[in-house]
Every structure is written in structure tokens, then in C-alpha cells.
Amino acid sequence: AQRVTQPEKLLSVFKGAPVELKCNYSYSGSPELFWYVQYSRQRLQLLLRHISRESIKGFTADLNKGETSFHLKKPFAQEEDSAMYYCALSGRGGTDKLIFGTGTRLQVFP
Amino acid sequence: GAGVSQSPSNKVTEKGKDVELRCDPISGHTALYWYRQSLGQGLEFLIYFQGNSAPDKSGLPSDRFSAERTGGSVSTLTIQRTQQEDSAVYLCASSPDSDTQYFGPGTRLTVL
Numbered sequence: 247a248q249r250v251t252q253p254e255k256l257l258s259v260f261k262g263a264p265v266e267l268k269c270n271y272s273y274s275g276s277p278e279l280f281w282y283v284q285y286s287r288q289r290l291q292l293l294l295r296h297i298s299r300e301s302i303k304g305f306t307a308d309l310n311k312g313e314t315s316f317h318l319k320k321p322f323a324q325e326e327d328s329a330m331y332y333c334a335l336s337g338r339g340g341t342d343k344l345i346f347g348t349g350t351r352l353q354v355f356p
Numbered sequence: 357g358a359g360v361s362q363s364p365s366n367k368v369t370e371k372g373k374d375v376e377l378r379c380d381p382i383s384g385h386t387a388l389y390w391y392r393q394s395l396g397q398g399l400e401f402l403i404y405f406q407g408n409s410a411p412d413k414s415g416l417p418s419d420r421f422s423a424e425r426t427g428g429s430v431s432t433l434t435i436q437r438t439q440q441e442d443s444a445v446y447l448c449a450s451s452p453d454s455d456t457q458y459f460g461p462g463t464r465l466t467v468l
Contacts, residue, residue, distance in 0.1 A: 263446075289460065289462070290399075290447065290459040291458075291462045292456045292457070295456070305433035320375060323396050330394065330401060332398075334399075342402040342404075343404050343412060343414075343415065344389070344391070344399075344401065344457060345392075345401065346398055346400075346401075347398070348398040349398060349399070
């Protein structure tokens with residue numbers, strides 16, 4: 247079965263602390279993995295995708311096929327990182343439907 | 357440029373009534389998706405249109421839900437005989453070939 251699991255509903259850290267939002271997936275084949283972010287009162291937007299292997303707003307995520315994980319990391323959290331983060335997968339090329347995890351709310355305190 | 361737009365932004369209806377939700381995708385995007393965001397279920401895929409291909413309806417929760425995409429552009433999601441469990445934010449997204457999905461602001465549906 248296709249599934250994305252985000253075990254933490256809420257993650258609270260202080261500004262400057264490291265952050266890791268966990269994501270595990272189950273998929274038969276080679277999925278494409280994404281992190282989407284939704285800031286307060288804004289629309290859902292792409293943060294990063296594993297094939298790009300880039301860092302966006304200081305966030306990185308490495309696809310670990312052995313552990314079927316795609317954890318999102320940032321070494322030093324900022325208050326403006328407070329948002330809802332969704333891990334998602336798609337079957338091919340990013341144009342197939344997205345299967346989302348239930349999301350993790352990140353709160354960064356000053 | 358203009359992003360994905362959805363209307364109405366909010367819709368309150370009575371149980372048993374039909375509702376129509378509209379999505380205007382980004383011009384030139386061939387793929388269009390509908391998702392539902394609810395407290396209990398998170399973000400769920402509903403239906404996917406790609407060009408002239410038959411839509412992928414595998415996520416529609418019941419036969420009360422249907423969607424059309426006219427002329428390869430605007431899409432309408434219709435929910436017949438609404439139930440309270442249909443209350444959610446309905447999100448539309450569009451995508452060019454082989455690229456990122458761009459989401460609209462959503463329509464918040466409340467069924468009383």
C-alpha cells in the first residue's frame with residue numbers, strides 16, 4: 247500500500263535549535279518524494295523535492311531508500327519557519343497524484 | 357503571473373443540498389488535481405485530470421462526488437446531497453508536464 251507517515255503532529259523548538267521533521271513512506275517502486283509547507287493564511291507550496299537535491303530556506307532532505315525515509319532537517323530554526331509541513335510522494339515524474347502524510351506543525355519560539 | 361484560483365472561498369450549505377466548487381488552473385497547465393483537507397483525514401487525493409486522458413477518479417469517496425474539466429482548463433467539483441462529513445477545505449492544484457503542483461487557496465465547505 248502507498249502510505250506516508252509523519253509520526254509527530256507537533257514539534258516545538260526554540261529559535262536557533264536544530265530541527266528534524268520525520269517522514270517515512272511505503273511504496274512499491276521508485277517514488278518521488280516532496281516536502282510541502284503551509285504558512286499561516288497562505289496556500290500550500292512546494293518546499294523541496296528529492297530529485298533536486300537542493301537546500302531551500304536552509305532546509306534539506308535526503309532520501310534513504312533503505313530506511314524508506316525522507317526526513318526534513320534544518321540546523322538552526324528561525325521563527326519564520328513556524329508552519330505546517332507535509333511530506334508527500336508521487337509515483338512518477340511529479341505529475342501523478344500526491345499521497346500526503348498527516349502533517350507536522352512546527353512551532354519555533356523566540 | 358496569476359496562480360491557481362478557486363471559488364467560492366467559503367461555502368456554507370445545508371445537509372442534503374448540492375454544491376459546486378470551481379477551480380481555474382494556471383494557463384497552459386495540462387494536469388489538474390483536486391484534494392480535500394480535513395481535520396480527521398489530513399490531505400486526501402480526490403481526482404486527477406491530465407490532458408485528454410480519462411481522469412483518475414480513484415480518490416473520490418462516494419458516487420456523490422464528481423468533477424468535470426471543460427476545454428482542458430476550468431474544473432468544477434460537484435458534491436450532491438452533501439453530508440456533514442463532507443465539511444473540509446477543498447484544494448485544487450495544477451501542473452505543467454513533469455513538474456511541481458501549484459495549489460490554489462482552497463474552498464472551505466461547511467455543511468450544517
